[in-house]
Amino acid sequence: MTDSKKPYEGEFIPAAHLTPEAVAARKKRNIWLGLALLGFVVLVAATTMIRLSKADLSEGAGFYYSNSGGTARDDERMPIDDQPALPPGMTQEQAAPPPGIAPEGAPE
Amino acid sequence: MTDAPAPSAKRYATASDYVNLMKPRIMMLVVFTAAAGLIAASSATQTPIHPLMAVIALFAVALGSGAAGAINMWYDSDIDAIMTRTATRPIPSGAVPREEAIAMGLIMSGVSVMLMWLASNWLAAALLAFSIFYYGVIYTMWLKRSTPQNIVIGGGAGAFPPVIGWAAVTGNTPLDAWILFAIIFFWTPPHFWALSLLAHGEYEKAGVPMLPVTHGAKATRLQMLIYTILLVPLALAPVATGLGGWIYAVTAAVLGAVFLSYAVRVFMSKAGDNDCTGAEKKLARSMFLFSILYLFVVFAALILEHATGLFFAVKGF
Numbered sequence: 001m002t003d004s005k006k007p008y009e010g011e012f013i014p015a016a017h018l019t020p021e022a023v024a025a026r027k028k029r030n031i032w033l034g035l036a037l038l039g040f041v042v043l044v045a046a047t048t049m050i051r052l053s054k055a056d057l058s059e060g061a062g063f064y065y066s067n068s069g070g071t072a073r074d075d076e077r078m079p080i081d082d083q084p085a086l087p088p089g090m091t092q093e094q095a096a097p098p099p100g101i102a103p104e105g106a107p108e
Numbered sequence: 109m110t111d112a113p114a115p116s117a118k119r120y121a122t123a124s125d126y127v128n129l130m131k132p133r134i135m136m137l138v139v140f141t142a143a144a145g146l147i148a149a150s151s152a153t154q155t156p157i158h159p160l161m162a163v164i165a166l167f168a169v170a171l172g173s174g175a176a177g178a179i180n181m182w183y184d185s186d187i188d189a190i191m192t193r194t195a196t197r198p199i200p201s202g203a204v205p206r207e208e209a210i211a212m213g214l215i216m217s218g219v220s221v222m223l224m225w226l227a228s229n230w231l232a233a234a235l236l237a238f239s240i241f242y243y244g245v246i247y248t249m250w251l252k253r254s255t256p257q258n259i260v261i262g263g264g265a266g267a268f269p270p271v272i273g274w275a276a277v278t279g280n281t282p283l284d285a286w287i288l289f290a291i292i293f294f295w296t297p298p299h300f301w302a303l304s305l306l307a308h309g310e311y312e313k314a315g316v317p318m319l320p321v322t323h324g325a326k327a328t329r330l331q332m333l334i335y336t337i338l339l340v341p342l343a344l345a346p347v348a349t350g351l352g353g354w355i356y357a358v359t360a361a362v363l364g365a366v367f368l369s370y371a372v373r374v375f376m377s378k379a380g381d382n383d384c385t386g387a388e389k390k391l392a393r394s395m396f397l398f399s400i401l402y403l404f405v406v407f408a409a410l411i412l413e414h415a416t417g418l419f420f421a422v423k424g425f
Contacts (some may be wrong), residue, residue: 025120032123040219043164047226050158 120210125198129181129209130174130216137403138173138269139166144407145270145288149277151414152284152351157228158279164227165276169269170221172236176265178213179244182206184252187314195309213244228276235275239268253315256322259304263296264289270407284351287342288410294339295403298332298371300397305380306389307331325380336371340364344408352410352420359409363402370395 018026086095148159159164179197181188189200198204217240225233247262248257270288275281301319304311305328308320320328343360346352352360357399370391378384379392413419 024119025122028123029121029126040223042169043223045224046160047164047223050161051226054158100281 118363119201119203121198126212127202129204129212131176131177131180134177134202134266134415135170135173137172137400138266141288141292141407142166142169142269142273144410145273145285146277147273147411148270148288148351148414149274150289150407151287153278153418154278159200161227162375165224165232165273168220168224168227168236169272171216171223172240173269175213175216175220176240176243178216181238182209182213183244183248185209187316189313192309193310217244224272224276227423229279231279231281232272232276233279235272236269239265239272253317256317256319258317259300260297263300263318266296267292267370284349287345287349287351290345291343291406292403293341295399297335298339298367299396299399299403300326301332302374302392302399305374305392306396308380309371314405318379325378325384328380329375329377331376333371336368339367346410347422350421353413353421355413355418355420356406356409357422359420360406363405367398367402371396 086092146157146165147161149155150162181197185192185197185199185206188197190195194200199206201207217237220231220240221237224236241420243262243265247258247265248392251258251262270292271281271285272286274285304318304320305325308318308325311318314323319331343364344357346351347357374392376390376396377388379388
């Protein structure tokens with residue numbers, strides 16, 4: 001006696017058979033979805049590039065975007081060429097090196 | 109025999125169905141008012157914003173508005189199917205499955221908030237997230253079916269865009285931004301109730317407690333008049349704070365006077381009553397359409413002054 005049941009019968013969900021209209025509609029939706037994802041990638045890339053171009057990546061600077069074109073910590077940072085503050089009561093003349101002695105690192 | 113439609117009658121979703129899911133007409137107004145807030149903030153506070161960042165921020169607002177619209181249509185698909193005006197929407201018409209609508213709404217919510225954060229700052233992103241929650245959850249899921257004050261409180265959701273636009277530029281929300289919020293907040297009841305006076309039978313059929321359904325057309329017309337009386341001087345507040353100049357002042361005053369005349373005429377009519385005439389229905393419809401024009405032109409005046417440099421301060425305030 002043989003088993004009349006076909007092999008694997010009832011074990012798989014039968015594949016959906018879509019009409020040509022359904023396939024065409026799905027294809028169109030997929031194209032729009034793809035374009036939307038591409039648009040998202042482009043927008044994120046654009047914002048990242050603008051942020052990087054505006055950010056100060058030097059040591060000690062913050063990586064915070066600011067609409068004003070600089071970094072949020074601009075006002076807290078001291079320009080490299082600035083002289084350190086003098087002690088209270090000392091004038092620039094007192095702080096200057098004696099005549100004839102050039103500051104260290106000055107050109108000869 | 110079943111009532112199921114024949115396979116050939118099945119409607120397949122097109123891209124426009126997904127666009128309609130985002131309520132594009134509301135989206136236009138939302139983006140426009142957000143742009144007004146953004147441009148006014150940049151000009152009034154002398155804070156420049158990168159043009160592309162501004163465009164992306166406005167796009168994020170549009171996406172957020174669309175996301176809230178999709179969530180609203182997902183939740184309201186049962187009552188949309190009952191009302192004639194909304195029965196052709198993508199979900200009740202069978203074009204878009206409910207689960208796709210909510211998935212789209214949630215994904216777009218996340219994407220819009222993330223884009224806003226990238227393009228501006230955390231405050232604008234947080235305000236955008238809150239406005240989506242306000243419309244999708246507080247208004248749609250809670251207020252709409254539980255209180256006749258649904259669109260008064262729920263109107264807050266639609267009032268956020270100029271505040272978001274302002275925050276996107278400056279990172280804060282000063283009084284001027286909240287004045288723009290208040291203008292839209294007080295504009296919403298007369299705008300929406302003018303429409304619901306015409307469609308209260310539909311709302312009643314769907315079991316939505318709109319004011320004309322619960323308190324009658326007369327009480328609604330009175331409320332519309334009260335909110336319009338509050339709106340007209342409020343719309344002139346930007347002149348007092350220095351945000352609006354002469355062009356804005358004249359525009360807001362003239363359009364406010366016309367809006368008020370509509371509200372008075374609707375109040376004195378029987379619009380929304382069972383025995384109202386065709387002319388009275390037409391009057392309510394005209395007020396609804398004028399209210400849209402009012403908001404567009406008032407915010408356009410603000411944009412014109414701040415984007416083109418045609419700002420002439422009003423002395424004496």
